[in-house]
Amino acid sequence: MLATALALAFALQAAATQDDGTIVVRAPLPGTPQTPATMVVEPVAMLIATFDADGDGAVDRAELTAGVRHTFEAIDTVKAGQLRYIAFADWAERWLGDRNALPSPFEVDRNQDDQVSLDELEDHFSRLFARYDKNGDKRISRAELLTYRPPPIDAKGPTGGRPPVKPPAKPPAKKRQPE
Numbered sequence: 621m622l623a624t625a626l627a628l629a630f631a632l633q634a635a636a637t638q639d640d641g642t643i644v645v646r647a648p649l650p651g652t653p654q655t656p657a658t659m660v661v662e663p664v665a666m667l668i669a670t671f672d673a674d675g676d677g678a679v680d681r682a683e684l685t686a687g688v689r690h691t692f693e694a695i696d697t698v699k700a701g702q703l704r705y706i707a708f709a710d711w712a713e714r715w716l717g718d719r720n721a722l723p724s725p726f727e728v729d730r731n732q733d734d735q736v737s738l739d740e741l742e743d744h745f746s747r748l749f750a751r752y753d754k755n756g757d758k759r760i761s762r763a764e765l766l767t768y769r770p771p772p773i774d775a776k777g778p779t780g781g782r783p784p785v786k787p788p789a790k791p792p793a794k795k796r797q798p799e
């Protein structure tokens with residue numbers, strides 16, 4: 621009985637060994653109590669969280685409007701009232717962490733004049749506010765800014781439903797000695 625279990629464990633372990641002998645280390649299996657890796661924050665949600673000026677852990681409409689204006693004016697240093705797409709990428713890099721982070725200028729530039737105005741940016745964030753404010757209390761809590769992702773799927777397919785693999789008592793493969 622024990623021998624069978626060990627043999628099965630050995631076989632499963634072997635399946636996780638690639639041709640070149642590399643041992644694949646898997647993420648925690650679904651169903652384990654802690655799955656922090658599935659909780660993520662979108663770049664734009666990260667920015668919205670920083671708009672919490674009074675430090676109560678939630679963002680209201682007034683904080684949102686002031687925050688969006690601040691980010692816009694920090695990039696629109698010549699006070700043109702418009703950000704061309706290159707300047708918008710500067711905005712995204714500064715405030716979202718990456719020039720290609722969403723929202724894209726194409727989404728925000730509603731009148732398609734190849735520039736993003738403060739009004740357009742505020743309008744876009746107003747719609748984001750409504751999307752994130754899931755319980756409709758006119759405040760965005762940190763919980764509402766979290767995104768839950770499905771468990772990771774590796775190259776061998778979904779890991780869901782697979783029973784935990786106990787390592788065999790002895791290492792299955794001969795280990796290369798460091799020279």
Ligand SMILES: [Ca+2]
Binds near residue numbers: 674
């Ligand atoms: Ca607040």
Ligand SMILES: [Ca+2]
Binds near residue numbers: 728729733734735740
């Ligand atoms: Ca525009």
